[in-house]
Amino acid sequence: MIAFACDYRGAAAAPSPNHGERAGGRAPDMIILHYTGMDTGEGALAWLCREDSQVSSHYFVEEDGSVLQLVPETRRAWHAGKSVWQGETDINSRSIGIEIVNPGHPGGLPDYPEKQIAAVIELCLDCGQRWGIRPELVLAHSDVAPVRKVDPGEKFPWSTLHAAGVGHWVEPAPIKGGRFFQRGDQGQPVEALQSMLSLYGYGTEINGVYSEKTEGDVAAFQRHFRQERVDGIADFSTIDTLHRLLSALPNFGA
Incomplete structure (x- = not known):
């Protein structure tokens, strides 16, 4: 694994071998947020840094707010897998991937600690400013890979991120009666x-x-x-x- 200088000043380097060239040399214009979905952060980090795992992310945010950078932002990390957004299927080539330590649905989807969310916000603001990433292109892994992925989950505080200037959001309409559509409907x-x-x-x-x-x-x-x-x-x-x-x-x- 080759050492590198971190793009985000608040990060420490923890190099992963799992990365490649961005297709067409394109610059990232998206940020994709994930949860690690494993029992421990240590286990998740080890997995992301193992060559045989064939997965990685650019950043890894610990529960205490510590940030590690695994892959340089100019490189294509392997975090989104089979995915699509705006008709494009090579999401890895156009995105920065951020893994957030949380056991996810398998572990009961616990709340994200405030220090951790504050660190995610600061990191997203920094990446967004440096690369000119539009707010609506800060997305969940589940947005670009529905059904296959559900992270970072329905307890991730998107409204908190938006209040700090990260992501796109409107207050959701209240749940009430009225017409609805479900599987099997047509027209x-x-x-x-x-x-x-x-x-x-x-x-x-x-x-x-x-x-x-x-x-x-x-x-x-x-x-x-x-x-x-x-x-x-x-x-x-x-x-x-x-x-x-x-x-x-x-x-x-x-």
């Missing part, structure tokens, strides 16, 4: 929902059929933006929140 309203998800960036197929894939995309959206209930059913709260997020995007509809 133009389903197609309209799929179109909105696709416009936001999800890899949703626009075919008017509320399939397992559409259900998974809706659940991923809820896990990030409407965390109170993650069920894959497009109720009023989900659709209204999505619509207001789209409306809040810069130049949307221009």
Whole structure:
């Protein structure tokens, strides 16, 4: 493993051998947040730094807020896997990956400590400023890989990040009655929902059929933006929140 100077001043180097060239030499324009999903941070770090694991991230944020850099930002870390956003499938080549120590759903999805979240915020602000990353492109692993991945989970405090200037957010609409769509439904309203998800960036197929894939995309959206209930059913709260997020995007509809 080759030593390198950290891009983020608040980090210490812990080199991983698992990286390569960014396709086309492109600069990162996304940040993808993950949880480690393992019993211990030590075990997760060891795994990310083992050559045979074939996985890595650029940064690793401990529960006490300590930050390690595993891969230089100019290199392509192997964190997103099979994923898609805005029609692009090589998310690793366009992103900075941040692993956050948390045992995740297998470990009961405990709360993220305040010191850890403060460190994530500072790191994202620093990366975002240096690379000109737009707020709406700070995303969850589950956003770019719905169904396959669920991290950093529905307890990750996206609203706290947004209040500090990181990520895109609107206050989710309250959950209440009214019309909803679920797996098996078909028709133009389903197609309209799929179109909105696709416009936001999800890899949703626009075919008017509320399939397992559409259900998974809706659940991923809820896990990030409407965390109170993650069920894959497009109720009023989900659709209204999505619509207001789209409306809040810069130049949307221009």
